[in-house]
Amino acid sequence: MVTPARVVIGLCLSAPFVAMLWVGSYARTDPAFIGIPFFYWYQMLWVLVSTALTVVAYKLWQRDQRARAAARGGARR
Template identity: 80%
Template structure:
């Protein structure tokens, strides 16, 4: 579970740090160069992945508490 949480939090970092993969203008999206809309898309994706990681963390902590109290 914690590996999945780590991957959810690491994916946006890796996607943004690897600038060479998105430092281009094509394809454009509604007139916006790829460089800009790719980064804006990652804002939304990062939010979703962080939310998923948080929910998974809560579930993991709850399971550990219930398992430890027996």
């Protein structure tokens, strides 16, 4: 069953893959950040962003599962 929460979960989990596979968007040296070329700091930034998106996806999944369990429990009574 596709729900809005599951769509958001899918987007959260697929965004890092799309960002890293689209190499043309970050295959350059400028702008540098504290002397680090863009190519490197962009990838390191995505490590943090990916972590945050995975946490969001996990929390949404937990909420979705609790709602489904509550709906099943309410239907049985």
